[in-house]
Amino acid sequence: MKLFGSYTSPFVRHCRIVLARNEQKFELVPTDYAQSAQNSPAKRVPFFTHNGLKLHDSSSILRYLRNLADQGFCEDIEDFDLYCLVNTALDTTINLFLLDRDGVAIEEIGYLQRQHSRVIAILDELNDRDWPEADPENDAHLRLACFLSWAQFRERLDIHQWPNLQNFLASVNQQPWFANTHPALS
Known part of the structure; x- marks a missing residue:
């Protein structure tokens, strides 16, 4: 592989x-x-x-x-929807990051402002949920944890605006299987 x-x-x-x-x-x-x-x-x-x-x-x-590995991938429709929602926010945030890095003034372009607004709306929605401890077998949880961790690493989001998501990330950061893959360790 x-x-x-x-x-x-x-x-x-x-x-x-x-x-x-x-x-x-x-x-x-x-x-x-x-x-x-x-x-x-x-x-x-x-x-x-x-x-x-x-x-x-x-x-x-x-x-x-x-x-x-004979495991399921987002078999529950609600988990799949969560995975897709997080994926949308992640992909949009990465695109905005790359544009910003290339010198595009995001705040000056209406379309890019709408994209930023999309990310904030998704994070607001996710923050309103009750988050259990991250399940390493749940790909929606893993995608969210990878997104939030990357956004902090790249200084793209102030996660303090979303206390439930902040607590979720703090919890998963305590897990060796997650902490040992942090990009700063490479």
């Missing part, structure tokens, strides 16, 4: 957590933007190969890995 990506990517981190927790041997192949543009039609990380199979999105990779 080869997982292509970067240590800082929250999508790659989610895959690394599942691989490690399932004790599946794999090689993480460090991959930058130029390499992902050449090697994946999605032009992003992660992408994955195993026994001739090539997958191009973290969600398909996760589903494949869960199937290999």
